[in-house]
Amino acid sequence: MGVFIIIGIIAATGYYISLRIHPLTKCKVCGGAGKHHGTVYASAYHRCTKCGGTGRADRLGTRLFLGGTGGTGQSSRRLRGHA
């Protein structure tokens, strides 16, 4: 039983470290492209409204455990530290 707890702690720690190093993922709406193309005029596009054209999105764990970064990759905690 204790082995499973240790494995769980190691997995949770690894996930947390992963979140600190890689807090962002591709925007699910635009697939990371940051834009939506028209169907008739294929070269025409508008900025993705979900990610604001950045193509970035916070990972689920980033929002849950780090308070979210707003798609910037900079945690709000770190930003407060600078201010």
Ligand SMILES: [Zn+2]
């Ligand atoms: Zn997007």
